[in-house]
Amino acid sequence: MSENRDLTVVAGAAVALAAAALAVPVEWLSLLLLAPLAFLLPGYAIVAACFTRKPPAPPQLAALSIAISLAVLALLSLPLNYLGGLTPLSWALGLTLVTLLACGIAVAFRPPPQPRDSAPLRLPKVGRLNAAVALAGVLAAAAAIVLAFTPLSASHAEGFTALWIRPFDGPAGAGVRVGVGSEEKQPTSYRLEVHFAGSGAPIERRLELEPGQTSVLRALAAPQPTPGTPRFVSATLYLAGQPSRAYRNVYAWVPAEESG
Amino acid sequence: MNPPRASRFALILFAAGAGVLLCSVGNALSRATVEPAMAVYLLGLLVIGLPIFLRLLGESAGAGERLALVCLLGVALYLVKVVHDAPSFTFSDELVHAFNVEQIRVHDHLFHQNPILEVTPFYPGLEGATSALVKITGISSFTAGVVLVGVARLALIGSLFLLFERLGGSARTAGLAAAIYTTNFNFLFWGAQFAYESLALPLLIVVLLILSEREVSPRETLRQWAAPLVIAIAAIVVTHHLTSYALLVVLVLLAAVLWYFARDFSAPNPWPFALLAAVLVAFWLAVVAGETVSYLSNPLSEAAEALANTISGESAPRSLFQGSSDAGPTPIGARIVALLGVALLAVGWLLGLRPTWRRHREKPLALLFMLASLGFFFALALRLAPAAWETGNRASEFFFIGLAFVVAGAGLDRFGWPSRRLAPLLLTVAFGVVLVGGAISGWPWDAQLAKPLRVSAGSGTISSPPLALAEWAREEVPGGRFAAPTADANLLLVPGEKTAMAGSNPNIEDVLTEPRLEPWQLQLLRENDLRYVVADRREVSSDGLRGYFFPLSGATSFDRLLPAGAVTKFESVPGAARIYSDGSISVYDMEGKR
Numbered sequence: 001m002s003e004n005r006d007l008t009v010v011a012g013a014a015v016a017l018a019a020a021a022l023a024v025p026v027e028w029l030s031l032l033l034l035a036p037l038a039f040l041l042p043g044y045a046i047v048a049a050c051f052t053r054k055p056p057a058p059p060q061l062a063a064l065s066i067a068i069s070l071a072v073l074a075l076l077s078l079p080l081n082y083l084g085g086l087t088p089l090s091w092a093l094g095l096t097l098v099t100l101l102a103c104g105i106a107v108a109f110r111p112p113p114q115p116r117d118s119a120p121l122r123l124p125k126v127g128r129l130n131a132a133v134a135l136a137g138v139l140a141a142a143a144a145i146v147l148a149f150t151p152l153s154a155s156h157a158e159g160f161t162a163l164w165i166r167p168f169d170g171p172a173g174a175g176v177r178v179g180v181g182s183e184e185k186q187p188t189s190y191r192l193e194v195h196f197a198g199s200g201a202p203i204e205r206r207l208e209l210e211p212g213q214t215s216v217l218r219a220l221a222a223p224q225p226t227p228g229t230p231r232f233v234s235a236t237l238y239l240a241g242q243p244s245r246a247y248r249n250v251y252a253w254v255p256a257e258e259s260g
Numbered sequence: 261m262n263p264p265r266a267s268r269f270a271l272i273l274f275a276a277g278a279g280v281l282l283c284s285v286g287n288a289l290s291r292a293t294v295e296p297a298m299a300v301y302l303l304g305l306l307v308i309g310l311p312i313f314l315r316l317l318g319e320s321a322g323a324g325e326r327l328a329l330v331c332l333l334g335v336a337l338y339l340v341k342v343v344h345d346a347p348s349f350t351f352s353d354e355l356v357h358a359f360n361v362e363q364i365r366v367h368d369h370l371f372h373q374n375p376i377l378e379v380t381p382f383y384p385g386l387e388g389a390t391s392a393l394v395k396i397t398g399i400s401s402f403t404a405g406v407v408l409v410g411v412a413r414l415a416l417i418g419s420l421f422l423l424f425e426r427l428g429g430s431a432r433t434a435g436l437a438a439a440i441y442t443t444n445f446n447f448l449f450w451g452a453q454f455a456y457e458s459l460a461l462p463l464l465i466v467v468l469l470i471l472s473e474r475e476v477s478p479r480e481t482l483r484q485w486a487a488p489l490v491i492a493i494a495a496i497v498v499t500h501h502l503t504s505y506a507l508l509v510v511l512v513l514l515a516a517v518l519w520y521f522a523r524d525f526s527a528p529n530p531w532p533f534a535l536l537a538a539v540l541v542a543f544w545l546a547v548v549a550g551e552t553v554s555y556l557s558n559p560l561s562e563a564a565e566a567l568a569n570t571i572s573g574e575s576a577p578r579s580l581f582q583g584s585s586d587a588g589p590t591p592i593g594a595r596i597v598a599l600l601g602v603a604l605l606a607v608g609w610l611l612g613l614r615p616t617w618r619r620h621r622e623k624p625l626a627l628l629f630m631l632a633s634l635g636f637f638f639a640l641a642l643r644l645a646p647a648a649w650e651t652g653n654r655a656s657e658f659f660f661i662g663l664a665f666v667v668a669g670a671g672l673d674r675f676g677w678p679s680r681r682l683a684p685l686l687l688t689v690a691f692g693v694v695l696v697g698g699a700i701s702g703w704p705w706d707a708q709l710a711k712p713l714r715v716s717a718g719s720g721t722i723s724s725p726p727l728a729l730a731e732w733a734r735e736e737v738p739g740g741r742f743a744a745p746t747a748d749a750n751l752l753l754v755p756g757e758k759t760a761m762a763g764s765n766p767n768i769e770d771v772l773t774e775p776r777l778e779p780w781q782l783q784l785l786r787e788n789d790l791r792y793v794v795a796d797r798r799e800v801s802s803d804g805l806r807g808y809f810f811p812l813s814g815a816t817s818f819d820r821l822l823p824a825g826a827v828t829k830f831e832s833v834p835g836a837a838r839i840y841s842d843g844s845i846s847v848y849d850m851e852g853k854r
Contacts, residue, residue, distance in 0.1 A: 021396050021397060022396060027397050027398050027399045027403075028399070030396065030397035030398065030399075031393065031397045031399055031403070031407065034392075034393065034396050034397055035407075038392055038393060039411045046487065046488065046491065047488065049487070050484045050485070050486075050487045050488060051484050052484075053481070053484075054481075056473070059323075059324070059327055059418070059422055060422055060469075060473065062418070063415060063418045063419045063422055063466070063469065064466070064469075064470075064488055066411060066414065066415045066418070067415040067419060067462065067463060067466035067492065068466075068488055068491055068492065070389065070408075070411065070412055070415060070459065070462070070463065070495070071463055071466075071491045071492050071494070071495035072491065072495075073388070073389035073392055073408075074385030074386070074388060074389045074459065074463075074495040074498060074499050075385070075491065075494055075495050075498065076388070076392075077364075077370060077384055077385075077387075077388025077389065077391065077392070078370070078384075078388070078498065081369055081370045081371075081388075085367075085368030085369050086364055086368050086369065086370070086388070086391050086392075086395060087368055087395060088395045088396045091391070091392045091395050091396050092396055095392070127267075129265070129266050129270075130266050130267050130269075130270040131270075132266075133266040133270040133271060133273070133274045134269075134270045134273045134274065136274050136277065137270075137273040137274035137275070137276060137277030137278065138273070138277055139277070140274070140277030140278050140280065140281040141276070141277040141280045141281065141336070141339055143281055143284075144277075144280045144281040144283065144284035144285075144339065144343050145284070145339070145342065145343060145346065147281075147284045147285065147288050147343070148284050148287065148288070148342065148343035148344075148345075148346035148347070148710075149346050149347045150288075150716075151714045151715060151716040151721045152288055152291050152292040152712075152715070152716055153292060153715060153716045153717060154291060154292050154293045154712040154715045154810065154812075155292070155293055155294070156293035156812045156813050156814065157293060157712045157715050157724075157810035157811070157812060158810060158811045158812065158813055159717065159722060160725055160728075160842050160843050160844075161842065161843075162725075162728055162729075162732065162840065162841070162842035163840075163841050163842075164732060164736065164839060164840040164841075164847075165837075165839050165840075166736055166737075166839065179732075179736070181728060181732065182722075183722040183723060183724075183725070183728050183842075184717070184722070185715070185717040185718075185722065186717070186718065187718065210718055210719060210720055211717035211718040211719075211720045211721075211722050212717065212718075212720030212721050212722045212723075213720060230853050248841045248842070248843070249838070249841065250837075250838050250839055250840065250841050251837055251838055252837040252838075252839055252849070252852050253835075253837060253852050253853040
């Protein structure tokens with residue numbers, strides 16, 4: 001079986017990687033395990049099944065393996081769509097089956113082993129210094145990506161505050177949830193007033209929010225709305241420094257159709 | 261004993277990594293609203309590209325190293341796009357395609373409706389492929405998309421090198437041609453985005469590679485190329501409409517030229533594959549993606565009309581470097597670099613056409629490339645017609661394959677002016693101009709760098725107004741269909757996980773911008789079952805490239821506001837509730853009183 005060692009490895013790897021990618025709960029690790037199965041093995045196996053007598057030269061083989069794997073990914077979604085859907089299991093099974101099937105065809109049609117007509121592929125020797133310099137380049141690229149994912153402060157970006165209102169209808173009665181989301185760049189103090197039409201004084205709440213923090217006030221309507229007569233409710237937000245000037249205002253009716 | 265020295269490849273790899281880091285720093289400075297972001301970013305591009313091109317010009321590198329170098333160039337330039345966007349998609353089309361992936365994630369099936377680009381779910385190749393990664397590993401559609409397009413880019417640049425090598429017979433020229441291809445206007449951003457063409461174009465190049473390999477294969481071995489060819493053709497057909505039509509044209513032309521040369525339709529004439537492509541394209545169009553006809557016919561007929569009007573003088577030519585009117589002009593220096601880049605390409609083309617013709621005129625694919633190189637300059641002319649510039653811009657990515665082949669055939673490796681020693685340096689500088697010029701020509705100047713989407717403040721992180729809206733909608737509005745300006749709608753799709761409509765068909769645009777409420781507007785909202793209306797006073801909210809970010813103090817593009825009536829008019833609708841307000845953006849529930 002030495003002439004089919006590559007296919008044995010590919011078939012075994014396909015099964016093992018599919019199982020491992022499904023089983024591993026860590027996303028990035030699962031992706032690392034899946035990558036060869038998604039981007040290399042099906043294409044390699046298909047090319048091996050097509051070129052049973054003499055495989056393409058290594059660069060062509062590599063390019064075709066990757067490209068045909070991409071094509072398989074694009075095409076396989078169609079049959080899976082009609083065979084129960086695109087689920088983790090169906091994808092893993094689909095990719096594995098394509099690889100195994102192509103490996104099977106390659107094994108069946110490969111001629112008996114012949115003397116090698118080309119020198120085996122040899123990887124170039126990499127000295128320590130070269131490896132260190134190359135690694136530094138890879139680390140620089142990795143640092144670039146980490147930097148891109150890191151939120152930075154932006155002196156010219158203008159912060160803001162969002163006020164929202166959502167009616168709810170729960171077992172204890174109908175009311176509203178009023179949220180204040182601070183996207184300001186510094187801690188900010190507010191006064192929130194929620195007023196149900198037909199009731200007396202508004203419900204009042206003082207808030208101090210850090211940047212990125214949201215506070216939600218849950219208020220039952222008083223008096224409760226009667227069936228078919230929704231009750232108007234408004235929420236007004238004031239900045240602590242400007243107590244008489246409404247900063248944000250939202251309004252709704254309770255109960256609305258949705259429940260919170 | 262001499263101290264050990266690092267190999268050139270290791271040093272070039274280091275430079276590429278450092279270049280990507282510089283680009284990331286440039287983007288980080290831009291997100292932090294600090295100067296000199298653009299200078300650092302452009303320097304990064306040069307640090308990536310110049311050492312690789314210089315090495316490719318030299319004689320000493322072997323074919324394997326040249327292949328590795330162009331792959332490094334392709335991947336490093338792709339990372340420039342990644343560090344522009346992370347940690348989320350910010351290009352309009354990307355959010356539309358990411359929504360399709362999310363639909364597959366939720367429903368386990370393809371072909372779910374897309375409210376903004378209706379045609380996209382009918383070409384599910386990209387999203388289907390991405391769903392494999394998303395489903396099996398649980399990663400986000402952003403990570404899956406970035407990885408998938410990255411692998412596709414690698415396939416593109418590697419296949420392009422091998423194609424040029426097979427066709428031109430020289431690894432040195434092939435490396436230069438592949439490097440020149442990376443300077444095309446769309447390589448850096450448009451072609452690297454998470455959109456269907458980013459997968460289809462690499463597959464098209466693989467088809468060309470297979471055809472070129474097939475052409476020189478012994479007759480008895482031709483059959484073995486058939487299955488890879490069929491698989492790649494079918495994958496293109498289900499992935500992207502325009503690329504599948506380009507593929508069909510290429511196959512038909514190749515079959516015709518080969519017949520002309522040989523007066524024979526027998527193999528390796530690719531007519532059976534042309535026929536297959538025609539059948540698959542027709543089938544897909546007739547049975548699955550019928551909407552493509554109207555989707556493509558409008559912009560293409562508008563482009564043709566605009567071109568005719570510009571030629572006849574009925575309408576004024578479009579000015580070059582015309583991005584958003586609010587974003588400010590492209591600096592004069594950048595314009596000069598971009599124009600110089602095009603001029604250098606034109607000179608290279610003129611110098612390369614004759615030797616390429618002399619050497620390769622009996623190769624059908626080479627003839628096709630020469631024709632395509634001419635097409636590039638036609639596509640360039642389309643940029644002068646107002647409604648045709650986008651068509652020209654997109655077509656240039658295809659035509660550039662031919663242009664790169666012809667320019668590399670100009671004898672760059674034999675160039676000896678002003679001296680043998682200085683010539684490579686001069687050519688490398690020219691490459692730098694073309695590379696930076698291509699970046700400037702391909703993407704608006706003000707959008708080259710990332711803008712603040714999430715900002716670190718105190719101990720937390722804050723989101724831009726449209727992003728905060730999308731995050732709120734995801735958490736607080738179960739279900740729900742939204743009418744919104746383009747940028748808000750795109751973010752409501754992803755990460756908002758909502759159905760959001762935008763644009764002019766149906767005419768959501770006017771509903772959201774006109775200061776007065778007209779009966780047709782309410783009727784349109786009712787007909788499309790749009791319960792929630794996002795009224796955004798920021799004019800930039802209708803811009804699918806610039807509307808996602810924090811307003812910046814002193815930036816005119818963010819200062820411009822629609823008339824207050826465009827927002828407040830919804831308060832007069834009986835039963836409407838204003839359920840969200842952040843100062844510039846309000847959300848109205850048109851059925852608030854039920």
